[in-house]
Structures are given as C-alpha cells and as structure tokens.
Amino acid sequence: MAFENNVDVEHPVHDVRMAAIKNFEEKGFPSKKEEAWKYTSLNSLQKIDFSIFPKEQNALEYKDVKRYFIHEIDTYKIVFVDGIYSSYLSETTHDGVDICLMSAALTKPMYKQIIDVYFNKIASKDESLTTLNTAFSREGAYIYIPKNKMPKKPIEILHFSTGNEASLLLQPRNLIVVEENAEVQIIERHQSLTSNDTLTNAVTEIFAAKSAIVDFYKIQNDAATASLIDNTYVDQKDKSVVNVHTFSFGGKLTRNNLNFYQNGEYIDSTMNGVTILGEKQHVDHYTLVHHMQPNCESHQDYKGIYSDSSTGVFNGKIIVDKIAQKTNAFQKNNNILISDKASINSKPQLEIFADDVKCSHGCTIGQLDEDALFYLQSRGIPKKEARALLMYAFANNVLSTVRIPELKARINKLIAKKLGVNLGFDL
Amino acid sequence: MLKIKDLHASVDDKEILRGINLEVKAGEVHAIMGPNGSGKSTLASVIAGNERFEVTQGSIELSGEDLEEVSPEERAHKGVFLSFQYPVEIPGVSVTNFMKTAINESRKAKGLEDMPAKDMLKLIREKSELLEIDRKFLSRSLNEGFSGGEKKRNEIFQMAMLEPKVAILDETDSGLDIDALRIVASGVNKLKSKDNAVILITHYQRLLEYIVPDFVHVLHNGKIVKSGGKELALELEEKGYDWLKQETAV
Numbered sequence: 308m309a310f311e312n313n314v315d316v317e318h319p320v321h322d323v324r325m326a327a328i329k330n331f332e333e334k335g336f337p338s339k340k341e342e343a344w345k346y347t348s349l350n351s352l353q354k355i356d357f358s359i360f361p362k363e364q365n366a367l368e369y370k371d372v373k374r375y376f377i378h379e380i381d382t383y384k385i386v387f388v389d390g391i392y393s394s395y396l397s398e399t400t401h402d403g404v405d406i407c408l409m410s411a412a413l414t415k416p417m418y419k420q421i422i423d424v425y426f427n428k429i430a431s432k433d434e435s436l437t438t439l440n441t442a443f444s445r446e447g448a449y450i451y452i453p454k455n456k457m458p459k460k461p462i463e464i465l466h467f468s469t470g471n472e473a474s475l476l477l478q479p480r481n482l483i484v485v486e487e488n489a490e491v492q493i494i495e496r497h498q499s500l501t502s503n504d505t506l507t508n509a510v511t512e513i514f515a516a517k518s519a520i521v522d523f524y525k526i527q528n529d530a531a532t533a534s535l536i537d538n539t540y541v542d543q544k545d546k547s548v549v550n551v552h553t554f555s556f557g558g559k560l561t562r563n564n565l566n567f568y569q570n571g572e573y574i575d576s577t578m579n580g581v582t583i584l585g586e587k588q589h590v591d592h593y594t595l596v597h598h599m600q601p602n603c604e605s606h607q608d609y610k611g612i613y614s615d616s617s618t619g620v621f622n623g624k625i626i627v628d629k630i631a632q633k634t635n636a637f638q639k640n641n642n643i644l645i646s647d648k649a650s651i652n653s654k655p656q657l658e659i660f661a662d663d664v665k666c667s668h669g670c671t672i673g674q675l676d677e678d679a680l681f682y683l684q685s686r687g688i689p690k691k692e693a694r695a696l697l698m699y700a701f702a703n704n705v706l707s708t709v710r711i712p713e714l715k716a717r718i719n720k721l722i723a724k725k726l727g728v729n730l731g732f733d734l
Numbered sequence: 735m736l737k738i739k740d741l742h743a744s745v746d747d748k749e750i751l752r753g754i755n756l757e758v759k760a761g762e763v764h765a766i767m768g769p770n771g772s773g774k775s776t777l778a779s780v781i782a783g784n785e786r787f788e789v790t791q792g793s794i795e796l797s798g799e800d801l802e803e804v805s806p807e808e809r810a811h812k813g814v815f816l817s818f819q820y821p822v823e824i825p826g827v828s829v830t831n832f833m834k835t836a837i838n839e840s841r842k843a844k845g846l847e848d849m850p851a852k853d854m855l856k857l858i859r860e861k862s863e864l865l866e867i868d869r870k871f872l873s874r875s876l877n878e879g880f881s882g883g884e885k886k887r888n889e890i891f892q893m894a895m896l897e898p899k900v901a902i903l904d905e906t907d908s909g910l911d912i913d914a915l916r917i918v919a920s921g922v923n924k925l926k927s928k929d930n931a932v933i934l935i936t937h938y939q940r941l942l943e944y945i946v947p948d949f950v951h952v953l954h955n956g957k958i959v960k961s962g963g964k965e966l967a968l969e970l971e972e973k974g975y976d977w978l979k980q981e982t983a984v
Contacts, residue, residue, distance in 0.1 A: 685783070685816050686836040687810035690805070703827075
C-alpha cells in the first residue's frame with residue numbers, strides 16, 4: 308500500500324493502528340444499506356480522489372483568519388492548517404494543564420502513562436470511519452486537565468484547509484482528559500478556505516472523571532465543498548457534567564456521531580444542537596446515550612431549520628441498562644421546514660431495560676406559525692425580519708445553555724446572518 | 735381618518751364580511767359590538783392587513799390612502815395598530831428588544847435613524863409607568879408565560895410606544911380583572927387625543943364604562959346592522975343580541 312512509507316512502524320501506537328487498518332479494510336466505507344447510514348450517502352465523497360498526506364503547508368496570516376476565532380476574548384489556540392500544526396497561529400500551554408499536540412503526546416515519554424490509559428479506549432474499534440481515523444490520524448489536540456484545575460481561558464481548536472491539494476482528506480484526532488473536579492471549555496471549528504473538496508474524518512475522545520465539567524462547542528459553518536464526519540466519544544464518571552453543543556450552519560455533508568457513555572452515578576449529559584441549512588446541504592445527527600449506572604440524567608435538544616433543498620437527519624438512541632434505575636432521559640427534536648423541497652428524517656430509538664426510569668422523546672416538524680408572523684408584522688416588523696425573529700425564538704432554548712457570552716453572541720450573529728437579516732438588537 | 739366602504743372579505747371562500755361601511759374621524763372612539771361569529775375580529779384583522787383574509791370587494795382608506803396593496807408592516811408604519819385578542823408568545827425576545835425593533839423598523843421606513851438608546855429607555859420608562867408595568871416585566875420574553883391580564887396590558891403598552899393614528903382594540907377587556915381593566919382603560923384614555931382614533935371591539939358593555947365611545951355599531955352576519963350613540967351599548971346589554979336575529983330575519 309502506498310501509505311506504508313508514511314506509517315511509522317516504531318510508533319508507540321503502531322499496534323493500535325494496525326488493528327484499525329485491518330478493521331477498516333474489512334468493513335470499508337459505510338453504505339446506505341446499513342441502518343445507521345440509511346439517510347446519508349457517502350457515495351459522492353468516495354468518488355473524489357482525496358490526498359491523505361498533504362505535501363506542504365500553506366502559511367496563513369492571522370488577520371486573514373481572525374474572523375474564525377472567538378477573537379473578542381483571549382483563548383488558548385490549537386490551530387492546524389491542512390492537517391499540520393501551525394505554531395504561528397497557536398497558543399498552547401503546559402502551565403498546570405497540558406494544552407498541546409496529539410503528535411507530541413503520542414511520542415513523548417512524559418505522556419505515555421496518560422496515552423496508555425486513555426488513547427483509543429472509548430473510541431470504537433469496530434466502527435469503520437473511526438478506525439480509519441485511528442489508523443491514519445497523525446495530529447490533533449491533546450488536552451489534559453489535572454485534578455481540581457481549570458485552564459485560565461477557553462480553548463479553541465481550529466482546522467483550516469487552504470486548497471493546496473485538489474482535494475484533501477483530514478483526519479484529526481483529539482484526546483481530552485479532564486480529571487476529578489477539573490473543568491474545561493472547548494470550541495472546535497473546521498473551516499475550509501477554498502472551493503476545493505475537503506473531507507474531514509475527525510475523532511475526539513473525551514474523558515470526564517468524577518465531578519469534572521466539560522463544555523464542548525462544535526461550530527460547523529463550513530464551505531459548500533467541505534464535508535465533515537465527526538466521531539465524538541464521551542466517557543463520564545460519577546457526578547461529572549458534559550455538555551456538547553453542535554451548531555450546524557453549513558458544509559456540504561455533515562455527519563455527527565456523538566456517543567455518551569455514563570460510567571458512574573449522578574452524571575449529567577447534555578447534547579444540544581441548532582441546525583440551519585439551505586441549498587443542498589445535508590446534516591445527520593446520530594446520537595447515542597448509554598445509561599449504564601443508576602441516578603443519571605441525559606438531555607437532548609436539537610432544533611433544525613431547513614430551507615431550499617437541504618436535508619436533515621436526527622437519530623437519537625438512548626439505551627438504559629437494567630441496572631440504571633432512576634434514569635432521567637429526555638430527548639427533543641423540533642424542526643421547521645421553510646421550503647417544500649427540504650426534508651428531515653427524525654427517529655428516536657429507545658432501548659430501556661430498567662423499570663424505574665423517566666424517559667421522554669418528542670419530535671415535531673412544522674412550518675412557521677402564520678399568526679405569529681402577522682403579529683410581528685402588525686407591529687411594523689417587515690416579513691423577512693419577522694420570520695428571522697420567529698426562527699431565532701425557535702432556536703433560542705438551545706442557546707440558553709451556552710456559557711461563554713462572547714460565543715453566544717457570535718452564534719447569534721451567525722444565526723442572523725444565516726437567516727439573512729440584521730435585527731435591531733443583539734439577540 | 736379611516737374610511738371603510740362596502741368591505742367584503744372571506745377566508746377559504748367563506749364570506750365573513752358582507753359589506754361594511756364605517757367612517758372613523760380623528761378624535762373619535764367607536765365601539766363595535768355583536769354576538770360571537772358576527773365578524774368583529776375579522777374586521778380588525780382585515781384593517782390591520784392580515785393576508786389570511788381575502789378582500790373581495792370594497793376598500794379601506796387611511797387618511798385618504800387606499801390600503802389594498804399595503805402590507806401589515808407598512809400599515810403599522812402608517813399608524814394602524816391592532817391590540818390582539820390572543821397575543822403570540824415569542825420566547826427568547828424580550829419585551830424591550832421587541833419594542834426597540836418595532837420602533838426602529840418604523841423609523842427606518844420613514845427614513846429616520848435608529849432612536850438613540852437614551853431616548854428609547856426614557857420612552858420605555860414613561861410608557862411603562864403609564865400602564866403601571868414593572869421594569870422586570872420588560873426583560874421577560876414577549877408574552878411567554880404572561881397571564882391573560884399581563885398580555886393585554888402589554889398590548890396597550892405597545893400601543894403607547896408606537897403611538898398609532900388608529901388603534902383597534904380587539905376584545906382587550908376579555909380576561910381582565912377589574913383592576914387591570916381600570917389600568918388598561920386609563921392608559922387608553924390618556925393616549926387618546928384629537929389626532930388619533932380608537933376602535934373598541936367588545937362583546938360586553940363593561941369596557942365602555944371606562945372608555946366612553948362616541949359611536950356604537952352593532953355587527954351581525956358581517957354587516958353593521960345598527961349604529962348609535964353610547965346609549966346603544968346599554969340597550970344591547972339589557973336586551974342581548976336575540977332581537978338582532980328577528981330584526982334581520984324580517
């Protein structure tokens with residue numbers, strides 16, 4: 308195989324990688340025949356001849372990409388350009404916490420203990436795209452927050468693609484370990500700066516120890532030629548709180564495989580999403596919460612607004628093991644279809660084996676309320692702005708849990724922009 | 735100020751208004767009464783420009799201008815205001831921000847700059863005091879979780895903010911206890927001037943004790959079947975609407 312020259316057989320995780328390659332070779336890309344991929348086809352992506360290893364790095368100036376950062380506040384930054392770390396754009400630290408590079412963590416002896424315990428431990432060894440990443444990923448963010456620590460500022464992980472290659476496959480790999488009573492806030496964004504095709508197949512493993520708090524925000528507002536398959540795995544211990552927000556506002560095809568495993572009691576897991584799509588964009592939210600211990604909660608709230616010929620999928624799976632009594636699991640998926648050509652497939656999947664649980668799920672698909680629209684217009688608000696205001700109101704619940712005000716403001720602006728309006732106030 | 739001529743309107747091919755004639759001059763208060771289903775709320779909606787209803791015949795003029803092709807928002811900019819019977823809840827948008835947007839959109843339509851924040855705050859303070867509205871109330875999401883009375887008071891607060899030429903109050907008295915009714919009515923009375931007009935749509939005479947009309951019209955089967963002075967409302971209260979059926983049957 309051509310890529311063998313690029314594989315370092317001496318690498319500490321070589322065996323893990325070889326096993327992953329074997330799995331991917333057996334399984335290949337998932338097809339629509341598989342239940343989990345029924346509504347999302349990767350066929351068109353497979354026809355593209357992606358380069359796996361970029362030849363050279365394109366230099367980016369901060370001023371050119373500043374707008375993709377939450378630049379109103381100070382943050383740690385781990386930035387990759389065409390898959391390669393950009394020290395120039397980044398700000399890492401080893402001051403009490405480790406916010407640095409996966410490549411360093413995988414090779415330097417000082418990280419070996421953590422890598423041995425956590426690397427590829429919660430990520431699937433079976434799911435083909437995850438194993439494809441395990442096999443070939445070289446770079447990503449490594450974040451280690453020791454007991455009782457909290458970084459001084461949020462962390463941004465940014466992946467830029469510059470179009471240096473005709474078409475580029477990126478496979479970032481992140482490992483985030485948050486020890487007991489520690490806390491971290493992370494914002495992740497994939498941004499293509501080119502009209503060349505890019506495909507990102509990302510894997511993130513998050514480990515939240517006892518009483519740890521993790522806020523993870525995913526901003527997906529990519530170019531029309533950029534596709535993303537995001538595989539995120541979360542392992543939670545007693546009393547930990549993990550919130551993952553997914554803002555899907557763009558990109559050609561986006562698949563979010565978001566998996567939560569509750570390995571303890573009194574855990575809180577939140578998955579919130581706002582999706583606003585147009586043109587021929589496609590997004591597929593595929594979530595799993597596995598309640599494996601008693602007295603835990605999970606909350607899912609996904610809102611979608613689909614216009615033009617855009618399509619969406621929400622598949623929310625909740626498993627409650629027999630032992631997991633007193634589980635509270637809530638799931639909501641509400642959608643507005645703006646055009647006749649837009650569509651959404653919404654599917655809850657509940658597998659409940661315990662008898663003393665509260666589980667609810669609800670899904671709605673509708674149009675904008677005409678009475679509400681008239682109400683706003685009758686106050687002098689033009690139809691376009693009135694529609695935007697209603698759509699904003701619709702998505703608003705999901706934003707109330709965003710805990711970084713500047714990020715919230717940014718998301719609000721993105722929503723307003725996406726809806727094509729400039730409202731008279733900061734929403 | 736508002737001139738309605740032979741107005742016919744229908745929804746889903748069902749005719750609801752069957753030839754309304756009404757003229758409202760500046761400084762006047764008109765009450766429109768009538769039994770359920772007579773077309774009162776439809777008339778209010780049609781004046782405000784609700785596109786759910788189709789005007790099949792006749793015209794509505796505001797200060798001499800035909801409103802036929804005028805959108806609801808443009809009617810608002812020109813001074814039409816409708817206080818809704820069932821105001822809509824808008825989560826995530828505060829009363830204050832909603833009013834800022836409404837006022838600035840209206841100013842934009844008139845080619846004016848946004849109202850300076852200081853003036854806006856002053857205006858909000860004045861008008862909220864007029865309706866005895868708590869400041870905390872203004873930062874709540876619009877109508878979300880409001881009681882019936884709070885919603886109606888908020889409607890009149892919006893009217894106070896927007897200072898319309900013609901205000902149509904659709905069943906503003908329903909769902910109000912006597913104290914709230916008094917506050918709302920006194921607010922409306924303070925906003926009344928020789929330059930604007932008020933149309934009260936109501937089922938009962940109760941509101942008219944507080945906001946005294948110059949004219950009372952009885953709507954039945956989509957037509958104004960009787961008009962008179964304020965004493966007509968008392969007569970209606972006493973006799974009910976049954977006599978209408980007999981009278982119109984003849």
